Each structure stands twice: as C-alpha cells, then as structure tokens.
Amino acid sequence: MDPYSDEKIVESWEGNVSQWTAAVRGGHIESRQLITDKAVVEAVLSHAPESVLDIGCGEGWLIRELSSQVTRLVGLDVVPGLIERAERAGGGDFRVTSYEDIAAGAVDGLFDVVVCNFSLLGKESVEVLFAAIPAILKPGGVFVVQTLHPVIAGVLPYIDGWREGSWAGFGPEFIEPAPWYFRTLGNWVALFSDNGFRLLDMREPIHPNTHKPVSVIFTGALEDRQVTSE
Amino acid sequence: MDPYSDEKIVESWEGNVSQWTAAVRGGHIESRQLITDKAVVEAVLSHAPESVLDIGCGEGWLIRELSSQVTRLVGLDVVPGLIERAERAGGGDFRVTSYEDIAAGAVDGLFDVVVCNFSLLGKESVEVLFAAIPAILKPGGVFVVQTLHPVIAGVLPYIDGWREGSWAGFGPEFIEPAPWYFRTLGNWVALFSDNGFRLLDMREPIHPNTHKPVSVIFTGALEDRQVTSE
Numbered sequence: 001m002d003p004y005s006d007e008k009i010v011e012s013w014e015g016n017v018s019q020w021t022a023a024v025r026g027g028h029i030e031s032r033q034l035i036t037d038k039a040v041v042e043a044v045l046s047h048a049p050e051s052v053l054d055i056g057c058g059e060g061w062l063i064r065e066l067s068s069q070v071t072r073l074v075g076l077d078v079v080p081g082l083i084e085r086a087e088r089a090g091g092g093d094f095r096v097t098s099y100e101d102i103a104a105g106a107v108d109g110l111f112d113v114v115v116c117n118f119s120l121l122g123k124e125s126v127e128v129l130f131a132a133i134p135a136i137l138k139p140g141g142v143f144v145v146q147t148l149h150p151v152i153a154g155v156l157p158y159i160d161g162w163r164e165g166s167w168a169g170f171g172p173e174f175i176e177p178a179p180w181y182f183r184t185l186g187n188w189v190a191l192f193s194d195n196g197f198r199l200l201d202m203r204e205p206i207h208p209n210t211h212k213p214v215s216v217i218f219t220g221a222l223e224d225r226q227v228t229s230e
Numbered sequence: 231m232d233p234y235s236d237e238k239i240v241e242s243w244e245g246n247v248s249q250w251t252a253a254v255r256g257g258h259i260e261s262r263q264l265i266t267d268k269a270v271v272e273a274v275l276s277h278a279p280e281s282v283l284d285i286g287c288g289e290g291w292l293i294r295e296l297s298s299q300v301t302r303l304v305g306l307d308v309v310p311g312l313i314e315r316a317e318r319a320g321g322g323d324f325r326v327t328s329y330e331d332i333a334a335g336a337v338d339g340l341f342d343v344v345v346c347n348f349s350l351l352g353k354e355s356v357e358v359l360f361a362a363i364p365a366i367l368k369p370g371g372v373f374v375v376q377t378l379h380p381v382i383a384g385v386l387p388y389i390d391g392w393r394e395g396s397w398a399g400f401g402p403e404f405i406e407p408a409p410w411y412f413r414t415l416g417n418w419v420a421l422f423s424d425n426g427f428r429l430l431d432m433r434e435p436i437h438p439n440t441h442k443p444v445s446v447i448f449t450g451a452l453e454d455r456q457v458t459s460e
Binding site: 149151152156157158159184185186189190193198199200201202203204206210211212213216223 | 379381382386387388389414415416419420423428429430431432433434436440441442443446453
C-alpha cells in the first residue's frame with residue numbers, strides 16, 4: 001500500500017479505534033477540550049439546523065453534543081470500529097460509509113448542515129467528497145469544515161502535498177500514525193469555490209494562552225441560483 | 231488627532247512621500263522585489279482586464295507595470311505628493327481621491343479589475359471602501375486585494391484591532407510610522423462576503439528562502455444575480 005495515500009489513512013485509523021475513543025471521551029486532547037470542540041458546536045448551531053450530517057464522525061461525540069438541540073442527526077465514518085462505538089453511545093443514526101460511497105450517492109435525504117470536524121485528511125477522497133456535498137444540502141444549507149490551521153501548523157514548505165503523520169502529544173498506545181495531505185488555506189478556499197460554494201465565513205478560534213489561532217472553520221453556502229433583488 | 235485612526239495613517243504617509251517613492255523605485259523593499267510585486271501583477275493579469283483601477287496606488291508602480299498590457303488604467307491615492315510623483319512617471323490617469331470620496335461616488339466608469347495592493351491599512355475607511363466597490367465593477371469584474379499575511383505577521387493576540395506602526399527595516403529617513411488596523415483572515419473574508427462578493431481565490435505567495443507565505447491575495451467576484459443552469 002502506498003504509504004502516502006487515502007487508503008493508508010483509513011488503515012491507520014482502523015488500528016487506533018480504542019485508543020482514539022479513550023482519548024476523545026477522556027478529554028485528553030487539550031486543544032479540543034479548550035477550544036475546537038466548542039468552536040465547531042457553535043459554528044453548527046449558529047445556523048439553527050433541524051438536520052445535521054457529520055461526515056467522518058469518529059466515535060460520535062459531536063452528534064451526541066448536538067443531540068439535545070437538533071432533531072435529525074446522522075454520523076458517517078469509514079471505520080467500522082468507530083461507528084460501533086458511536087452506535088453504542090447513541091445520540092443519532094450512525095453508518096459505516098466511505099467518502100467514495102458518499103460521492104456515489106450513499107446519503108439519503110438532505111441536510112441543513114453538513115459538518116466535517118478534523119476529518120478531511122486525505123487527497124482524492126476529500127476532493128470527491130467536496131464535489132458531492134451540494135447534492136446533499138437543503139436549499140440554504142451550509143457546509144462547515146474545521147481543520148488544523150495550515151499556517152500555524154508550521155508545515156514547510158507551505159505548499160500542498162502529502163506529509164508524514166505523527167501521534168506526538170498522544171500516548172504510546174497509538175500506533176502507525178496516518179499520513180495526511182497538507183492543504184494551504186488557498187487550497188481550502190479553492191475547494192469551496194470550485195465546487196460552487198460561497199465562503200460565508202472563516203473563523204479562526206484562538207488559544208486562550210498563546211493567543212494564536214489553533215484551527216480554522218470554513219462555512220460555505222451554495223451559490224444562490226435564483227434571481228434576487230437588492 | 232487620535233493616534234489610532236484612519237486620519238493618522240494619511241498624515242503619516244503625507245510625511246513620507248519622497249522616502250517611500252525612493253524605496254519603491256530603488257527596489258529597496260525585499261519582499262516586494264522578490265515576491266509580492268510579481269504576485270499582484272499576475273493576479274491582476276490572470277483576468278485579462280481591459281481596465282484596471284488601482285486604489286491606494288502610491289507613486290504608481292503598479293499602473294506603470296500594467297501599462298503595456300491594459301488599455302485603461304486609473305490610479306487613485308489620497309496623498310497629493312504621491313499622485314504628483316505618479317503623474318510625472320506616467321502610465322495611466324492619476325487622481326487625488328480618498329476612500330471616503332470613492333464611497334461618495336467619485337469614481338467615473340466601471341472597471342474589469344479593481345486592485346488594492348497593500349493599501350488597506352485603516353478601519354472605517356476600508357469598510358466604506360469595500361461597500362463601494364460593487365458599484366464600480368463591470369459585470370464579471372473582480373476585486374483583488376493584497377495584504378500582509380495576518381497569521382505570518384505574528385501579531386498577538388490574533389484579534390482585530392489597531393496596532394502601532396513601525397518602519398523597521400526601512401531607513402532612518404522614514405518618519406512617524408502609521409498606525410494600522412490589524413485584521414484577521416476571518417475579518418478579510420467577512421469583508422468580501424458581507425459586501426456581496428464570492429471569494430474566488432486566496433493566494434498566499436511564499437518566500438523562496440523561508441518557504442512561508444509572505445502575503446495573501448484575495449480575489450472576489452460579485453455574486454451572479456442571474457439564473458444559471460448547471
């Protein structure tokens with residue numbers, strides 16, 4: 001298997017299901033605890049959605065977090081072990097579904113918000129997924145993506161491309177770090193723009209101690225295809 | 231005069247006309263020589279414009295640079311001394327015009343590209359200017375803005391607000407540095423979005439030695455108000 005490939009990412013996550021579930025549920029990831037969990041929840045709820053689709057939902061924390069305020073919640077993840085953990089914890093409907101499945105039309109119904117929280121790590125799989133989102137959004141719906149802040153990540157050279165992964169900051173129980181496809185901010189903006197989205201906003205939640213941004217949250221809406229007047 | 235104000239920025243530039251003109255024309259500003267001049271020229275010419283309006287044109291280098299390839303070129307700047315230098319060097323039409331004047335309708339005609347190259351330094355003046363751009367763009371026209379990369383600038387805390395200026399890296403002949411209103415990337419994106427622009431792309435030219443982004447170039451187009459089909 002190509003060590004820098006979308007397949008390798010999935011394989012790596014399949015080996016870290018219990019470690020990851022324990023880390024998320026134990027609150028071991030400081031940036032999530034302090035900043036990014038709250039930020040993505042706020043970004044989603046600011047649209048007062050009745051339905052949310054969480055793509056790359058992992059063990060399902062975001063669905064559970066939203067469950068008191070959103071009627072219809074669906075979480076998708078390609079890793080069966082994570083979906084199993086999510087189903088056991090409840091809060092919404094969970095299904096094993098790959099990004100390629102989604103691109104092939106696997107999603108039923110339309111959603112007010114589609115969200116990807118730190119779940120867009122690959123190359124082709126992300127590109128086909130972006131192209132598929134417009135078809136699963138309700139009119140007026142939005143696509144919310146949170147990702148590591150590309151500039152703050154300090155990845156050099158600052159150009160798109162595959163990078164080696166690392167579990168630095170996680171425990172020794174984590175194995176085989178996943179490679180990831182680094183995208184500049186410009187690349188993310190182009191993914192939205194090239195797929196017919198208007199970027200409504202780009203939030204950069206800041207760390208309360210360093211005062212630097214930690215992540216970036218893009219919110220895109222489909223371009224209005226109707227005649228509007230001022 | 232409020233030391234942190236749009237008025238103070240203009241006053242500072244009025245005191246640095248000859249210093250600035252010498253620095254630009256002598257190629258003394260490394261980031262411009264190496265990276266950002268070429269980047270903004272490419273961003274503008276990629277739209278093959280017949281007409282370009284350069285707002286905050288300074289001593290006029292960009293207009294001169296574009297003059298062999300663009301038919302109609304107009305440069306505006308609020309500082310009379312800079313417009314005088316620009317007129318003497320030629321390449322297009324130059325006029326003393328403030329951003330508030332532009333907001334009040336001072337621009338004649340419509341343009342394929344409106345460009346602001348490191349010229350959006352203030353608060354209210356920038357906000358009123360953004361709101362005025364849609365009315366001076368041709369259908370299908372674009373607004374191109376180059377600015378210091380807010381994340382790379384290392385300004386902390388990373389929140390919008392006035393900051394003290396500095397001429398660090400410039401010679402001792404520069405006086406009274408201008409204050410500037412720091413905007414996060416999110417703030418720039420909102421300026422486009424809130425004024426009816428779709429962000430087409432966001433380029434981040436990188437430094438050939440540090441491999442980090444130096445600046446950011448936003449290109450926005452007005453949202454299509456017509457019915458389109460896929």
